[in-house]
Amino acid sequence: MKVTVELSETEMAEILDITGERKKGPAIRRLMEEALQQRRRAQVAQRFLSGEWGVELETFEADQERERQRAQKFAS
Template identity: 80%
Template sequence: MKVTVELSDQEMTEVLELTGELKKGPAIRRLMEEALQLRRRAQIAQKFLSGEWGVELETYEADQERERLRLQEIAP
């Protein structure tokens, strides 16, 4: 889909510099893709921080305890 966007010369120059692209179209596309990716990452992070999503490590604590005991046994 094509979209018309109005940018100042200064903004376009900055977009080209930030993206490293030489042409305007690819530069704007890359900037847009990166912005979307950052927003998606922020949304995922927020789900973990809010507790909506989580990770269950069922054997983590037991494994840690076993490792602690093993290290105590071999310690001088």
């Protein structure tokens, strides 16, 4: 889909600089893709922070303790 966007010369120069693209179209496309990706990451992070999503690490603490004990054996 094509979209017309009005930007100042300063904004366009900044977009080209930030994206590293040489052409305007690819620069705006990259900036848009990066913004969407950042928004999606923020939404995922928010779901974890709110407790809506979580991770079950059933053996994590036991594994950590086992590793601590093994390290103490080698240290002594």
